[in-house]
Amino acid sequence: MKRSSIIMILAALVMVAVWSSCKKSEKDVQAPLPDAETITTVQLKAVNVADSTDTVNAKWVQLVPSNPQSVDTSHAYLRLKKNASYTVNVYFLDETKTPADDITTEVRERANYHLVCFTPASGLNLTVNATDHDTHTPALPVGLTNLATTTGASAGNLNVTLHHQPDLKTGDCSLGSADANVNFSVTIY
Amino acid sequence: MVRVWSAMVSAIVIFLLAATATAQPCKYLVHGVVTDDGHHPVPGVIVRLMPDSVGMATDTTGSFSFSNVCQGTHKISFEAVGYKKLEQATDVTADKYFSITLSTSDNELGDVVISGEKVHELRTVLTDELKGKALLQTRGATLGESLKELPGLNSVQTGPGLSKPVIHGLHSNRVLIINNGIRQEGQQWGSDHTPEIDPFTANKITVVKGAASVRYGADAVGGVILLDPDPLPTTPGIHGNVYAIGASNGRVGTTSGMLQGAFGKKLEGLSWRVQGTYKQAGNFETPHYYLFNTGLKENDFSGTLGYKKKGFNFSVFYSHYNTQTGIFSGAQSNSPADLAAKMARSTPDVPSYFSYTINRSYQQVSHGLLKATAGYTFKNNAKVDMTFGRQEDLREEYDAGLPFTTSAALLAKPQLSFTLVTHSLDLVYTSAVRSGFSGTAGITGNTSGNVFSGLRYLIPNYRDYNAGAFAIERYNRGKFNFEAGLRYDYRWLRVYQRNANTLQLYNTTYGYNNVTGTIGATYHYNAHLSFTGNVGTAWRAPSINEMYINGEHFSNASYEVGDSSLKSERSLNTSLSVNYTNSKLRITADMYYNKIGNYIYAKPALASVTIISGTYPLFLYTQTNANIKGLDASLQYDLTNHLTFQSKTTIVLGYNESAHDYLVFMPANRYENGITYQGHKLGKLDEPYIGVENVTVSKQSRVPPNSDFAPPPAGYSLFNINGGFTMPLLKHLLTVSASVNNTTNVAYRDYLNRFRYYADDLGASYVLRLKYSF
Numbered sequence: 001m002k003r004s005s006i007i008m009i010l011a012a013l014v015m016v017a018v019w020s021s022c023k024k025s026e027k028d029v030q031a032p033l034p035d036a037e038t039i040t041t042v043q044l045k046a047v048n049v050a051d052s053t054d055t056v057n058a059k060w061v062q063l064v065p066s067n068p069q070s071v072d073t074s075h076a077y078l079r080l081k082k083n084a085s086y087t088v089n090v091y092f093l094d095e096t097k098t099p100a101d102d103i104t105t106e107v108r109e110r111a112n113y114h115l116v117c118f119t120p121a122s123g124l125n126l127t128v129n130a131t132d133h134d135t136h137t138p139a140l141p142v143g144l145t146n147l148a149t150t151t152g153a154s155a156g157n158l159n160v161t162l163h164h165q166p167d168l169k170t171g172d173c174s175l176g177s178a179d180a181n182v183n184f185s186v187t188i189y
Numbered sequence: 190m191v192r193v194w195s196a197m198v199s200a201i202v203i204f205l206l207a208a209t210a211t212a213q214p215c216k217y218l219v220h221g222v223v224t225d226d227g228h229h230p231v232p233g234v235i236v237r238l239m240p241d242s243v244g245m246a247t248d249t250t251g252s253f254s255f256s257n258v259c260q261g262t263h264k265i266s267f268e269a270v271g272y273k274k275l276e277q278a279t280d281v282t283a284d285k286y287f288s289i290t291l292s293t294s295d296n297e298l299g300d301v302v303i304s305g306e307k308v309h310e311l312r313t314v315l316t317d318e319l320k321g322k323a324l325l326q327t328r329g330a331t332l333g334e335s336l337k338e339l340p341g342l343n344s345v346q347t348g349p350g351l352s353k354p355v356i357h358g359l360h361s362n363r364v365l366i367i368n369n370g371i372r373q374e375g376q377q378w379g380s381d382h383t384p385e386i387d388p389f390t391a392n393k394i395t396v397v398k399g400a401a402s403v404r405y406g407a408d409a410v411g412g413v414i415l416l417d418p419d420p421l422p423t424t425p426g427i428h429g430n431v432y433a434i435g436a437s438n439g440r441v442g443t444t445s446g447m448l449q450g451a452f453g454k455k456l457e458g459l460s461w462r463v464q465g466t467y468k469q470a471g472n473f474e475t476p477h478y479y480l481f482n483t484g485l486k487e488n489d490f491s492g493t494l495g496y497k498k499k500g501f502n503f504s505v506f507y508s509h510y511n512t513q514t515g516i517f518s519g520a521q522s523n524s525p526a527d528l529a530a531k532m533a534r535s536t537p538d539v540p541s542y543f544s545y546t547i548n549r550s551y552q553q554v555s556h557g558l559l560k561a562t563a564g565y566t567f568k569n570n571a572k573v574d575m576t577f578g579r580q581e582d583l584r585e586e587y588d589a590g591l592p593f594t595t596s597a598a599l600l601a602k603p604q605l606s607f608t609l610v611t612h613s614l615d616l617v618y619t620s621a622v623r624s625g626f627s628g629t630a631g632i633t634g635n636t637s638g639n640v641f642s643g644l645r646y647l648i649p650n651y652r653d654y655n656a657g658a659f660a661i662e663r664y665n666r667g668k669f670n671f672e673a674g675l676r677y678d679y680r681w682l683r684v685y686q687r688n689a690n691t692l693q694l695y696n697t698t699y700g701y702n703n704v705t706g707t708i709g710a711t712y713h714y715n716a717h718l719s720f721t722g723n724v725g726t727a728w729r730a731p732s733i734n735e736m737y738i739n740g741e742h743f744s745n746a747s748y749e750v751g752d753s754s755l756k757s758e759r760s761l762n763t764s765l766s767v768n769y770t771n772s773k774l775r776i777t778a779d780m781y782y783n784k785i786g787n788y789i790y791a792k793p794a795l796a797s798v799t800i801i802s803g804t805y806p807l808f809l810y811t812q813t814n815a816n817i818k819g820l821d822a823s824l825q826y827d828l829t830n831h832l833t834f835q836s837k838t839t840i841v842l843g844y845n846e847s848a849h850d851y852l853v854f855m856p857a858n859r860y861e862n863g864i865t866y867q868g869h870k871l872g873k874l875d876e877p878y879i880g881v882e883n884v885t886v887s888k889q890s891r892v893p894p895n896s897d898f899a900p901p902p903a904g905y906s907l908f909n910i911n912g913g914f915t916m917p918l919l920k921h922l923l924t925v926s927a928s929v930n931n932t933t934n935v936a937y938r939d940y941l942n943r944f945r946y947y948a949d950d951l952g953a954s955y956v957l958r959l960k961y962s963f
Contacts, residue, residue: 026638026650029687029694036644039801063647066740066748071800094593094734103593110591136471144491157942166482166549166591167518174530175538177521179590181803 014089041093042160044180046086046148046179056080060182061159061183063096077185082153090116090145092162092180107162108144112136115163116143117173124156124186127181140142140171150188157183209234215917216875219279220254220286223247227824230716230770231291234269239424246393256876257915257922261443267291267378274437290673311661313672313709313723315398315764315779317341317823324394329434329443329468332388336414340837341398341779341821343856346942349439349473349951350485352729354384355941356398357781358817358841358855359411362732362760367405367415369506371560373576373636378648380943385510385556389445389466391416398821399781400727402705403674406633406657408728410760410785421460421495421504422496425453430962437482438930438954439473440543443637446653458497465490475949476936478541480550482515506560514554515547517711520947521589524803526747528898528946535950553603557581571623578613578635591855592644600629604644609821611637612719617685620854630660637812639733646740648733650685672723678703680730684753699756703728721766731755735789741802746898747800748805749791755812760785772827779821788815788845790852793895813847814940817855830866835882837861840912842891850893857889857904857940871914879912889940899946905937913958921963928956 029149048054058078064070065170080086094101107114110132118128118142128148130141223234230251237244245871248251258281265287266276272291279285317339319327323399327335333352333851343355353360361380366373366796368386386393394404396406397413405413408755413868422428427622429448435441449462468487472479489507522528531538538598557580564574585603592599613635620628634656641650680701687694709723738751791808798807826834839859843852863882872876889901934953940946 004356024652026640026652026685027694027696028649030642031687031692033599033644035594035599036378037593039593042801060801066800068798068800105592106595110445113590133378166589172538174534177527177589178803180801181524181526182801 030148033171037094037103037106037161038096038150039092039103039180040095041100042089042162042180043091043093044160044184045089045091046080048081049085054081054084055085055111058184059181060184061095062123076182078158078188079187080148080150080187082125082150082188084150084151086148088118088148090144090146091162108142111142111186112140112169113166114142115140115169115171115173115176116146117161117163118143118146118148119159119161119173120186121156121158123147123154124158125151125154125188126186127160128158134169136169140169141159153188155185158186159183192642193288195504205745211832215257215259215920215922216870217256217258217260217281218254218256219263219265219281220252221289221625223251223253223269223289223291223603224472225291226273231269231272234267234272234291235266237266237268239264239266248318251766257292257917263476281374282319285526296330308412310396311401311404311672311674311707311709311723311725312663312670313711313721314401314555314707314725315341315723315766315781316396317396319396320393321911322926324392324411325924325958325960326913326928328389328432328445328960329436329441329956330388330395332384332414332416333388335398336386336394336713339396340777340823340839343839343859343941344842345380345854346939346944348520348942348944349480349483350470350514351383353380353382354855355821356396356412356414356415357783358843362408363410365401365405365409365413365728367413368415368558369508369560371558371580371689372406372561372635374580374609374613374635375582376584376607376609378732379551381516382584385512385554386416387445387487387508387510388416388490389447389464389489390418390464390508392419398765398779399723400705400707400725400760400783402678402727403659403676403701403707403725404629404661406676407655407678407680408727408729408756410729410741411783418462421462421493422449422451423460423497425451425457430960432958432960434956436954436956438951439470439603440545441468441470443468446858456749460495460497463490472543474952476934476952478950479535480517480519480948481539481541481542482518482546482551484545484547485512485514487512487546500565502562502564504560504562506562506926508558509557510554512554513547514552516550516552516589517944517948518548518550518589520944521550522746522947523748523961524741524805525898526803530897531613532946533595534600538956547590551587552649553585553587555583563812567621568639568947571619571621573616573630576615576617578611580613581816582609582611583607584609586643587646593626594644599644602644605647606643607648608642609637611635625665628660629660630658632658634658642904648737651769652683652685653793654681655679664669672710673708674706676705678705678728682730684696684733697753699730699753701730702759702799703759717771719768719771720766720769724763725763727762729758729762732809734948738810740755741800741805742808746805747791748800748809749808750810752810755789755810758789758812760882774827775823775825777821777823780819782818783816785815785817786850789813790815790845795895810852813845815843815845815852817841817843817852828864831866833865833867835861835863835865846892848893851891851895853896854941855889857901858887860885862886865911868893874914875914877912877914880910882909883907883912884909886939900939902938902945903936905939907930907935907937918961921961924958924960924962926958926960928954928958930954930956 043059046056060076061072092103120126130143132142132145133139161178162180163176234247236253331352333354336354346350346352362377375475395415414640427450432445434443442447445466447464451460466489471484471576489510493506495504519539559579561577566572569945586605588604609622615633617631657678664671682699707725711721713719736753762783766779769776792811794807796807822838824836845856865880868877885906888904910929936949
């Protein structure tokens with residue numbers, strides 16, 4: 001029993017030694033990687049086909065990832081004229097960087113994996129059709145450049161989603177999962 | 190993969206050739222039963238038949254059997270902790286039956302070295318074992334799937350490749366895994382974070398169903414799973430075994446091999462073992478379609494070196510586990526909107542074909558374990574053991590989409606990466622048996638550091654220190670065995686973070702301490718009937734994800750918020766087990782009532798959160814008082830000498846006492862009924878058997894509202910067929926086992942499979958397992 005208590009004490013000492021000798025790499029928490037980009041902003045730019053001075057901008061912003069308090073929708077509205085056609089460009093930005101990183105380039109580079117979809121709420125007299133295409137055969141829409149057509153005066157939400165659809169893009173918006181899924185408030189007057 | 194299949198084919202050819210070869214004189218059955226002075230069966234006695242056998246342990250009825258024993262003179266030995274070792278020579282010329290009585294080794298002097306397999310140290314807590322033929326039948330399956338054989342166990346799945354064991358409704362960080370004597374420390378904060386263990390390293394799996402913190406420390410709230418290898422060989426020579434397993438569903442090929450030996454003469458006492466496993470699977474198949482991107486690759490190896498001399502023993506063990514697992518592409522939904530679109534479909538939105546290719550998203554996990562032990566056995570059979578362990582667990586998760594970046598280096602990086610390094614040191618003293626008393630006491634300590642790197646944040650870095658001290662005492666008197674134990678644990682946790690705006694480093698420190706205990710007794714009414722009762726406690730500190738998650742949980746399509754002020758979870762588990770055995774009938778009924786205070790769960794807040802990737806339902810981590818009660822019953826009845834009926838029932842009822850409602854994600858009732866024909870000889874085949882079983886799982890009707898995205902799926906009923914035999918082949922033993930799972934190819938979904946929102950479960954699979962021992 002005496003012997004075992006000596007062994008016990010020795011073991012306890014070894015334990016302490018082992019503990020204090022470990023590397024403590026957890027103390028250095030990884031800082032955000034400067035080259036990693038997150039989508040903070042979905043921006044729409046609509047230009048009236050008949051009158052290029054009629055240009056409308058709207059953006060939906062969330063500056064801190066996963067943080068609902070950092071959502072800013074104060075500019076997430078569009079005013080469009082009735083019975084008109086607009087060219088609508090979509091931009092995905094990382095505004096935590098100065099100047100802001102344009103993620104749209106990467107979406108376009110991987111156009112065969114991506115699809116931007118527009119879903120107007122019922123009652124909103126708006127149709128949006130993609131005018132750009134990827135390199136599939138036959139080519140499928142991408143949705144970064146679109147033609148929006150309005151009819152009568154109305155108001156409602158326009159849902160914009162960026163889907164990534166690796167190996168499964170067919171043009172169907174219900175496939176894959178969404179990197180961005182936001183609502184813009186639209187008024188047609 | 191071609192290699193695996195060609196190995197399988199050649200193994201089958203060898204087997205067919207062997208079937209026509211001349212029989213070797215290795216056809217005898219040596220079996221028997223071991224009892225103590227009081228005529229009670231003694232389980233866990235190591236029986237060795239030398240020179241051929243590596244040894245086996247007696248089962249709960251004290252029985253053992255060796256088939257295909259060769260003609261000639263053998264030595265048979267019996268060893269168990271607390272009993273005198275017995276060794277005798279025996280001439281085998283026909284089948285032989287032994288009735289062995291072991292006497293207790295009070296004050297026994299001399300050369301007895303207990304090298305037997307470890308008997309688990311809480312004997313009045315509900316326990317089940319998977320070994321021998323039952324274990325062979327699960328070879329090639331994941332650990333979680335293998336253990337579903339046992340009553341009271343279920344598995345929680347994330348598609349076909351990822352499966353975790355569930356004990357009495359609890360899993361993940363409420364189930365502790367002891368792999369080869371070391372607490373497995375991996376990332377356990379998700380249902381897709383499966384145990385990083387190659388089941389082929391174990392030759393016996395013991396499941397402790399109930400609160401067992403007293404011996405094993407924190408986290409043993411649901412129970413403990415102990416994986417143990419065979420003891421190292423002691424007689425000189427080289428032996429080993431090779432497994433070749435093929436399964437049609439997923440076209441899974443698994444090969445595993447083991448070589449072991451002991452040295453004689455000058456190097457006497459030195460022994461070794463090396464072992465390795467390779468496994469590959471492609472897309473698994475439901476009755477109507479393939480599950481795209483569900484392939485996996487796994488390669489593992491381990492090695493052991495042991496030395497024993499004059500009461501001293503030393504060993505060093507190293508194992509490395511490495512796997513890459515594809516995540517079913519049809520189950521990728523970032524938000525409830527995606528999930529709803531997928532649930533509305535009758536078949537998944539992904540291609541359906543077979544391929545071994547693993548695409549994004551996938552996880553890459555590796556786990557290294559180094560274990561060193563030193564022990565000394567005193568003259569009176571008391572012993573002291575010291576165990577040092579170092580584990581390094583690396584988990585990398587690659588999302589379906591490439592990260593948004595222009596940097597080539599970042600494009601190749603996983604979105605999430607965690608490295609968890611754990612050091613542990615345990616010191617355990619086991620006393621000799623003295624006038625019926627025996628005991629175990631020890632101190633344990635471990636420390637872990639978790640380092641996160643990656644592109645999207647999930648949980649912070651941390652360092653923890655855990656220390657515990659325990660003592661368990663047992664007393665055997667007449668028909669009674671008593672057991673009581675007490676333990677104290679302290680946990681220190683420091684969490685390291687960086688302020689999101691200022692990037693300033695800061696940390697927060699937490700301390701937890703708990704006293705746990707156990708008390709239990711077994712009463713042997715007679716040689717057939719025994720009762721065991723136990724009251725035990727267990728505890729668990731809140732895990733890092735429960736404290737610090739704050740954001741969208743992609744795999745759950747929810748937005749979860751942790752709470753760093755959560756307290757320790759404590760359970761008080763009462764169990765009663767009735768065991769009846771006679772020559773024809775074996776019945777075990779285990780009943781339990783597990784009361785869990787401060788039970789931590791993600792409570793639906795009935796509110797939603799809108800962020801740029803969508804609108805999510807909000808879940809808040811909170812604590813409640815819960816209880817889980819249930820019944821595990823098993824029955825075997827020998828209808829004739831060859832025909833056995835077996836039945837297992839698992840019922841789990843989980844209840845949230847504060848909310849007066851059920852607990853979510855508890856297993857549904859499960860019933861298994863089967864009939865097995867066990868022959869003795871069929872032509873040149875020994876011990877042939879064939880059985881058919883029905884597995885029926887009810888619809889889970891005990892669910893709380895608003896806590897799930899879809900109602901529980903309908904119940905289902907599957908038929909499985911199992912068969913096998915052994916035969917001598919080139920002077921050694923070939924064991925063949927075959928199964929057909931889900932024979933009728935039923936399309937079903939299981940409530941505990943996280944991918945049930947998206948796809949059916951697996952269709953029929955034909956499995957062939959060959960094991961050659963030499």
